Amino acid sequence: MDNSQPVPTKTQELRAFFFLTVVAAPILAVAIVGGYGFFVWMYQLFTGSLPTG
Structure with a gap:
């Protein structure tokens, strides 16, 4: 059984x-x-308040 992988x-x-580095x-x-x-934004929309922290 040959398990050798091609070397990049x-x-x-x-x-x-x-x-x-440039795209992903x-x-x-x-x-x-x-x-x-x-x-x-959704948190503020539903609760009407700002998260603290």
């Missing part, structure tokens, strides 16, 4: 690194901050 090349690793991380950061902002 340096070009593939650099491409994956740049995708993660900023999108994830915006989604998290935007999601939190949406949560606070």
Whole structure:
């Protein structure tokens, strides 16, 4: 049974690194901050108050 995985090349690793740092991380950061902002907005809409903290 052959369980060997193909070894990624340096070009593939650099491409994956740049995708993660230039595309995925900023999108994830915006989604998290935007999601939190949406949560606070909905909280204020339903309770009529500001969260403390």
